Amino acid sequence: MKKIMSILIIGLTAFGILSAREISGFVSDEAGQPLPGVSVIIENSNRGTLTDIHGFYRLEVLPSDKMLVFSFVGMESEKISIGKEDIINVMLKVANVAMEEIMVVGHGSRAKMQLTSSVSSFSASEDIRYMPAPDWNTENYATIRENGFRNAKANPLSTFSIDVDNASYSNVRRFINQGLLPPGDAVRVEEMINYFGYDYPEPTGEHPFSVTTELAGCPWNPNHYLMHVGLKGKSFDNTELPPSNLVFLIDVSGSMSSPNKLPLLKRAFKMLVNELRPEDRVSIVVYAGAAGKVLEATPGSEKKTILDALDRLNAGGSTAGGEGLRLAYKLAGENFMEEGNNRIILATDGDFNVGVSSTSEMERLVEKERENGVSITVLGFGMGNIKDDKMETIANKGNGNYAYIDNIQEARKVFISEFGGTLFTIAKDVKFQLEFNPQQVKAYRLVGYENRLLNDEDFNDDTKDAGEMGAGHTVTALYEIIPAGSDETAPSVDLLRYQRSQPLVGSPSDELLTIKLRYKKPDGHKSRLLEKHVVNNLKKKTSDDFRFSAAVASFGMLLRNSSFMGNTTIASVLDLARNAKGADEEGYRAGFIQLVKTVDDLHLLAEE
Incomplete structure (x- = not known):
């Protein structure tokens, strides 16, 4: 009798295998975006697969299989009945549970920040969350070599083109939302800062933008200053x-x-x-x-x-x-x-x-x-x-x-x-040139804008191309400053043989720097000049815009593992950002805070 039962079981099992069919589908988030690396497991089995880079999966099931379980770090798991349909598409929602409850397995910091997109079978007991990056990834990013400190006496001028692009922030967000760290060169700090709008005053004079400055202690280095410079382009109603x-x-x-x-x-x-x-x-x-x-x-x-x-x-x-x-x-x-x-x-x-x-x-x-x-x-x-x-x-x-x-x-x-700013130019070839007063500034560093630097002589050269300003756009630049009285060593050069530095002529000793801007009208060929002198007036109470831009800059440096990030931590970024969220009508600043928390929750920046 036992022999007959064994033969029957073997026969039924063989029949089940022969009756296996393939199920496929697409897994997305609530915005309809594909989720790569989602685990798709047949309930009560060790059979399953992962979604590929496009969010697709393909899996063989048996007649005895009843449920598919879809799970992804940071998302609520979904159980879906296996019916007669061969295509099962699933939308996963963001989990409300504490992220600490989700196990993330990796082998060193590199493994923790790279998500697999291969579609293959695995054992449920194996590490399925993070694996080495796939070799088909062909994304390209221009190399960024961070700006260092410059001696204000030897190099008093800092010249660069404005940058209203903000692609870097949304691209960085895409990586983090997939459980990955972005490549360092994908993090352009100025674009992350300029992704957000700032409450600068509307221009009222002859020029199509206003200039706002703010000086305070540097959040990531208490021995330094941080200079915040903001432009606001003239706004128009769409009509x-x-x-x-x-x-x-x-x-x-x-x-x-x-x-x-x-x-x-x-x-x-x-x-x-x-x-x-x-x-x-x-x-x-x-x-x-x-x-x-x-x-x-x-x-x-x-x-x-x-x-x-x-x-x-x-x-x-x-x-x-x-x-x-x-x-x-x-x-x-x-x-x-x-x-x-x-x-x-x-x-x-x-x-x-x-x-x-x-x-x-x-x-x-x-x-x-x-x-x-x-x-x-x-x-x-x-x-x-x-x-x-x-x-x-x-x-x-x-x-x-x-x-x-x-x-x-x-x-x-x-x-x-941002319809007007995206499509309508109010000024073209907009260039910045800051002249630092060595009596007040020992050294300075422009945060970001590495691929927008210009030669000092390019500022007055109307044939040199620079960035465009859109209607209602804001542009923000940050300078980290070592004050003149600091004991800190600043970059220097040997004394020149054929020329010597001369004292500044007509520059009041309390001026920190002078800001100069050149721009052309959208259909113009000759530039116009705007100039503003900035006094060394250190604020104790800073604006929301100052603190939030500093938070974004800190986060960018943290993602890049910058040698200039000082005492920046995830906690310090969150503290700055939370206290600077302001009105945030569109929720973009709240989204940034959530993004920083995601990096913290997933331990993407954990030390090796």
Whole structure:
């Protein structure tokens, strides 16, 4: 009898194996963004898999399997019944439980900050949270060499271009929300600071922006000062803005097929279309293996026509980015508005690999076309093959700005909350030059802006390109200062043989520095000068803007493991930020606080 039962069990087991079927699906967060590395386990078994970089999974199940369990660090687990459907899509919600209750297993700090995206079977007892980074990741970031301290006597001038880009912050947020630390070169501190708006006064004089300064003790080094400099561009109601001639240049190559690329892109552009006015015009160009025109210039009043054109877009093919750029500039020129805003909006993961593809060739193309009055805004999407360095270069050289859209909320920020600043330029080639008074300053360091530094003589050279200021935009720069009376050693050079430093002429001893700004009108060719003297007046009570910008800078230095971060800790960042949240109507500052807490909860910065 026992022998018969054994044969029967073996037979039923074999039948079950032969009746196995495959289930697949997509796992996302509440914003619809894919979640890589989610564990998908058959309940009461050691069989399972992980979602890939696009949030997809594939798993074989038996007739006896009843439930799938989906779990991911920081998210509430979901149990889903296995029915007759072969496709099971799941949305995970952020967990309310204390993050300390979630086990994170790793092998050294590098393992802790890298999440697998391979799709393979595993044992439930194995480490499934963090594994070495996949070798298919081809994201590119320009090398950043942090600014050091400069001796105010030998180098009294600091010159740089403004930067209104904020792609770095949303890209860093994407990494952290996936349980990863961003690459150091992905952290551009000035872009993180400038992601947030600040309550600077509206300009009232002849210039299109106001200048605000604040000096206080440096939060991460009590022996130093921190100088906060803020610009505020003139704001306009959307009805006051000039008409727009827009060309949507959309990457529909095969690399754009994942849900956080073309599908998100289309939803984002629909937001912008709904903001258009009858006097605005939109053309659409796409590129994959070749470039093509999808929509002739169409009035903003014909929204259905524009939206239908967006709905028809699908991804596939290689990436003829150079050809697409040329066609977009051609359409922008054919529909040029003399008194309007002429702009290309390029949306891509930056993966140009056919035709004009090198960064230098792209630079020459956009530099040539910007002289014809057409600007370019660059929007980055997706993960895994982001060409951040190339996209930033195109925006910088094309008199435009660069943003990274990681979710639909970010699309709303770019296209609705900051509509004017994103699309309408009020000043171009905006340059800063600060002259430090050696009687008050021993040494200084510009925080961030490493890829925006200019030679001192470039300040007065109107042929040198610099950043653009959008309507309502704010730009913030921070300087860490070693005061003149400090015993601290500052960088120095030997005395010169053929010239000697001369005392400052006409500079009051109580002046800390002089701020000079040069800019051109959007259609101008000759720069205008704005100058402001700053007295050494150290504040004991600082503004919310001062403390919050310092918190963001501290966090950026912490992520970069900067040698200049002083006594910065996660706790000190949180303390600064929480006490500087202010009104925060849009919730962006609260989002930053949550992001810092996530890094702390996941122990991503734990020492080896």
